[in-house]
Amino acid sequence: IAGITQAPTSQILAAGRRMTLRCTQDMRHNAMYWYRQDLGLGLRLIHYSNTAGTTGKGEVPDGYSVSRANTDDFPLTLASAVPSQTSVYFCASSEGQGANEQFFGPGTRLTVL
Amino acid sequence: GQNIDQPTEMTATEGAIVQINCTYQTSGFNGLFWYQQHAGEAPTFLSYNVLDGLEEKGRFSSFLSRSKGYSYLLLKELQMKDSASYLCAVMDSNYQLIWGAGTKLIIKP
Numbered sequence: 001i002a003g004i005t006q007a008p009t010s011q012i013l014a015a016g017r018r019m020t021l022r023c024t025q026d027m028r029h030n031a032m033y034w035y036r037q038d039l040g041l042g043l044r045l046i047h048y049s050n051t052a053g054t055t056g057k058g059e060v061p062d063g064y065s066v067s068r069a070n071t072d073d074f075p076l077t078l079a080s081a082v083p084s085q086t087s088v089y090f091c092a093s094s095e096g097q098g099a100n101e102q103f104f105g106p107g108t109r110l111t112v113l
Numbered sequence: 114g115q116n117i118d119q120p121t122e123m124t125a126t127e128g129a130i131v132q133i134n135c136t137y138q139t140s141g142f143n144g145l146f147w148y149q150q151h152a153g154e155a156p157t158f159l160s161y162n163v164l165d166g167l168e169e170k171g172r173f174s175s176f177l178s179r180s181k182g183y184s185y186l187l188l189k190e191l192q193m194k195d196s197a198s199y200l201c202a203v204m205d206s207n208y209q210l211i212w213g214a215g216t217k218l219i220i221k222p
Contacts, residue, residue, distance in 0.1 A: 042117060042200070042212030043156070058209065090155060098143065098208045104155035 004105035006091050012111045013081050021076045021108050023091030031094045032074040036087040050097045081112045115139045117213035119201050124219045125191055133186045133199050133216045141206025147175050147186045148200040196220045
């Protein structure tokens with residue numbers, strides 16, 4: 001693989017279910033991010049990780065959790081999905097925190113019913 | 114609060130020039146980014162400005178005025194493939210990107 005991959009591509013989920021969105025990068029980037037993108041709104045940061053073993057909260061972290069056990073993987077978990085979490089989710093990575101270009105995965109389209 | 118403003122939609126003609134403006138108010142400033150996003154796809158990096166002035170990269174140029182909290186993206190010799198959304202983002206004092214809602218650019222033949 002080259003770059004960032006996300007899985008699944010799309011998912012329809014019943015409210016109350018648990019869901020993990022997967023993200024893997026092969027660029028050995030230190031920093032990784034999870035965003036959600038909703039119509040009419042800018043990308044909003046959910047959680048980030050500046051390096052393996054550390055995570056931080058972004059602008060809209062409620063209802064989501066992340067882990068960073070190694071450099072390559074950064075899964076996002078919805079513990080109990082709600083309809084307001086219907087969105088397109090993008091994972092991104094950069095060489096480090098700061099003024100570095102962020103590379104984006106192809107996105108996961110999630111619908112919570 | 115933090116705010117990034119850009120027009121919702123713009124229309125231009127193939128072969129012409131278009132300027133997409135972005136104004137911002139953020140807590141701190143560590144650079145301004147422009148990304149391109151085709152419908153249904155991921156954003157891709159276009160440009161980065163941290164100092165005042167114009168950065169040129171082929172058909173695309175980006176300008177920054179930090180004192181005015183203002184940037185623009187200039188696209189020359191428009192092609193149909195330039196039809197996309199253009200996202201302005203500012204890196205704040207916490208080194209997090211604050212994103213505008215994007216400008217949808219429609220190119221007409």
